[in-house]
Amino acid sequence: GAGVSQTPSNKVTEKGKYVELRCDPISGHTALYWYRQSLGQGPEFLIYFQGTGAADDSGLPNDRFFAVRPEGSVSTLKIQRTERGDSAVYLCASSADSGGTDTQYFGPGTRLTVL
Amino acid sequence: KQEVTQIPAALSVPEGENLVLNCSFTDSAIYNLQWFRQDPGKGLTSLLLIQSSQREQTSGRLNASLDKSSGRSTLYIAASQPGDSATYLCAVSTGTASKLTFGTGTRLQVTL
Numbered sequence: 216g217a218g219v220s221q222t223p224s225n226k227v228t229e230k231g232k233y234v235e236l237r238c239d240p241i242s243g244h245t246a247l248y249w250y251r252q253s254l255g256q257g258p259e260f261l262i263y264f265q266g267t268g269a270a271d272d273s274g275l276p277n278d279r280f281f282a283v284r285p286e287g288s289v290s291t292l293k294i295q296r297t298e299r300g301d302s303a304v305y306l307c308a309s310s311a312d313s314g315g316t317d318t319q320y321f322g323p324g325t326r327l328t329v330l
Numbered sequence: 331k332q333e334v335t336q337i338p339a340a341l342s343v344p345e346g347e348n349l350v351l352n353c354s355f356t357d358s359a360i361y362n363l364q365w366f367r368q369d370p371g372k373g374l375t376s377l378l379l380i381q382s383s384q385r386e387q388t389s390g391r392l393n394a395s396l397d398k399s400s401g402r403s404t405l406y407i408a409a410s411q412p413g414d415s416a417t418y419l420c421a422v423s424t425g426t427a428s429k430l431t432f433g434t435g436t437r438l439q440v441t442l
Contacts, residue, residue, distance in 0.1 A: 219373075248429065257334070257419055257432025258374070271427035306373060310428070316362065316381060319423075319430060321374040 217241065219322035221307050227328045228297055236292040236325045240309030247290050248308040248319060249282055258306050264290060297329045332357045332424055336433035343410055344441050351405040351436045353420030358398050361423040364430065365394050365405050368417045377418075378405070410440045 220239040228234050240247050245266055250258035260274040264284045272282075279297075284290040294301055304326050308319040333356045343349050353363070362381045366374040378387045378394040380403070386395040393406040407414060417437045421430040 246428070248427075250430070255434070257421070257434050258430070260429040260431070263427040263429055265427075271425070271429065274429070308374075308430075317428075318364065318376050318379045319428075320376065321366075323373040 219307055219309055219320055221305075221322040221325050223325060224323065225326045225328075227330065229330050230297060230299060232297050232329075234294050234297060234327065236294075236305050236327070238290045238292070238307030238309075238322060240288065240290070240307070241320055242288075244309035244311055244320075245287070246310045246312055246317075246319075247284060248310075249290070249292050250306040250308065252304045252306055252324070254303075261292070261305075294327075297327075299329050302327055302329045332360075332422060332431040334420060334422060334431050334433040336418075336420055336436050338436060339434070340437040340439075342439045342441060345410060345412060347410050347440075348406065348408050349410055349438070351407070351418050351420075351438070353403040353405070353433055355401045355403075355422045355431070357424065358401055359424060360398065361428055363394075363396050363403050364421050364423070365392075365403075366419040366421065368419055368435070370417075374419065407438075410438075412440045412442060415439050
């Protein structure tokens with residue numbers, strides 16, 4: 216079946232601009248996660264959705280970052296007033312539930328470059 | 331705060347060798363541990379998931395072990411092949427969100 220998909224695959228923007236990154240999870244998966252991976256590092260947790268609600272946003276670095284999942288499926292990560300330090304690969308993952316027992320399946324990521 | 335460490339950072343082996351990748355974590359209150367593979371410029375592919383109550387999992391030439399009390403896991407790859415060349419990431423799941431905390435990975439190169 217279809218895996219997690221993310222669009223765009225690459226995004227180049229200028230400092231100060233607004234960007235949106237989209238994630239389509241595996242159909243039927245209620246849990247959705249966003250992570251950020253900087254060069255040479257492991258991914259770092261940003262935010263977790265269970266259904267439509269953001270159950271844990273403790274990883275968002277500041278209030279320029281926001282994410283939504285209005286219908287409990289597709290999620291959008293929004294970054295305002297982008298900074299060069301936001302450049303990274305943004306990864307989305309989904310799992311069947313959040314009970315801690317299920318594998319998280321990752322999408323291919325969106326590579327964000329802020330000039 | 332959970333911290334995950336992977337040793338070695340990089341490893342080069344000739345084809346056919348068996349090898350072990352190491353992962354350690356500081357907080358033993360985990361739900362599970364996952365090993366992932368990441369190819370350059372690509373996303374993560376889940377290889378094995380070990381629940382906190384389990385000691386090991388096997389898939390083909392891969393075997394992962396978990397010693398939760400000591401905060402350690404190993405990934406054993408048998409009869410390595412050039413196609414195994416990739417970065418291998420270890421991650422532990424913690425908290426009500428089951429969010430993953432990752433190590434920085436081991437970059438493996440299998441040479442002909």
